Amino acid sequence: MQSVEAIKLQTSIEGWAEQDPETAFTLPSRYFFDEGLFKAERDRIFMRAWHVAGHKSEFREPGQYVVVDLFDQSVVVARNMKGEIRAFHNVCQHRGNRLLDGRRGTTGGVVRCAYHSWCYEMDGSLRSAPRCERMKDFEPQQFNIPQLRVEELGGFVYFNFDPGAPSLAELFPGADEEMHRVFPDLERMRLIEEQDVIVPANWKVIMDNSIEGYHFKLSGPCHIDLAKLIDFKGYRLTKRDNWWTYIAPANLQAGEAYGVKLRNDPNPNECFFNIGMWPNNTFYTFPFSEFLGTFIMIPLDAERSLLRFGYYSSNEETAEVSKACMRWMNEQLGPEDIELNITVQKGLRSLGYDQGRYMIDAQRSNESEHLVHHFHRLVFQGIHGEERA
Ligand code: FES
Ligand SMILES: [Fe+2]
The missing domain is CATH 2.102.10.10 (Rieske [2Fe-2S] iron-sulphur domain)
Structure with missing residues (x-):
């Protein structure tokens, strides 16, 4: 039997990024706690990236x-x-x-x-x-x-921070249009609430959790409640170079959401939507919630992150269902995912784990982890890629 140390030593970064996604092994666990790699992320990813103000x-x-x-x-x-x-x-x-x-x-x-x-x-x-x-x-x-x-x-x-970084338009072509399409009242929105939560997990653990639907129907009770509000037949995950989206129509048959009874004439464009922009910015909406949520993962150190939850709306008064959804996000779904992030961070330190498999199917279904693989590839290139002239 091989020793744990021997198995760990076999993990080489040679060729990692060239793996076929459908057979690829995940980013080695040290990428989620090693101080040297974290410093490289700071200097080579975050100090060159666009940050939401x-x-x-x-x-x-x-x-x-x-x-x-x-x-x-x-x-x-x-x-x-x-x-x-x-x-x-x-x-x-x-x-x-x-x-x-x-x-x-x-x-x-x-x-x-x-x-x-x-x-x-x-x-x-x-x-x-x-x-x-x-x-x-x-x-x-x-x-x-x-x-x-x-x-x-x-x-x-x-x-x-980087005077030489490509512009937002170059990095995220089409993202502006997609935001305006899903949020037609985007220009009229204003901040209604912001909450910061410190989570003892690497920023990528949190990002990984937010960009795969594999755990959706398989983890905690709040996830199952959310799943009931979604029409899975229309669920699409789309990968672009430096950004990605997932979107699904709402289940218009739902009678209530987040503990609040729904109107019986729901907006037919209600949807579940999430757009991620490299490296750590996410904007989303939940079915029937009438708000735009921001979800920004700010790294504090290799194993701690600040999660910034922002809520924006164009409505003069925040609707009952939106208030209930924000509360549900802050007190139920958010903590359910945060708990998973904390237990993953602990597990990544184990001498008994180094790399798993991305569960990627050929159809790239909504339960496939291809966005996690894509995101890790961007991280890998960010850390090890060519020095920019
Ligand atoms: S006036 Fe700012 S440090 Fe003296
Ligand atoms: Fe989740």
């Missing part, structure tokens, strides 16, 4: 801002007084104090450092520094805060 409505007024923390970095995305949306590092150019602490807010047009009161416009340019007129050769524009790239797609504003 918020929906456009979160930047409606001049002075409105959102702060996004990622690893040891912090970014402010704001609408400046000229009406432009800009992103800049959340750091004072005097002696390096962090400028803004809350997650969201609105300034009167100026960010003031709490230490020595250097003041910045809402695009990071230095407006004033006390006593600078007494200084020799003080050029305020030398102390503008460096900006980051900002772009919009599907109603949401993104930023990127």
